Amino acid sequence: MSEDKHQRNKRNLAEWAEIAWNDNDWDWSSIIEILAFKLTKMSIQMAHGISEGCEKRAGQMNRCVLFLQRIIDDDYETPSLWWRGKDIQYEDYMRQQDFDFAMRIMSKHIFRWWD
DSSP: OOHHHHHHHHHHHHHHHHHHHTOOTTOHHHHHHHHHHHHHHHHHHHHTOOSTTHHHHHHHHHHHHHHHHHHHHTOOOOOSGGGTTOHHHHHHHHHHHHHHHHHHHHHHHGGGTTO
């Protein structure tokens, strides 16, 4: 293994340590955090790429991260009187909508991000 690859692997392991440390096998939030973390790392690499369309692909990844981060932050304020008293339903609806948007972007583009 080359020295560069060895250093990159050590740096990668250190970056993933906190994610792995906080991983739980019984909670959906862990997989959302892992996915957001990985997409963030990949979008940074993609943004520095030289291939045609790499900035567009990085933007697609960043939009996924935006929706996933909203789920992680779990900060869904009830916007109107109509939803008052239905806070749980509103939060569930918005969380599902954010997840669906992120997955829709991924399902549409993921296999073209590395073309």
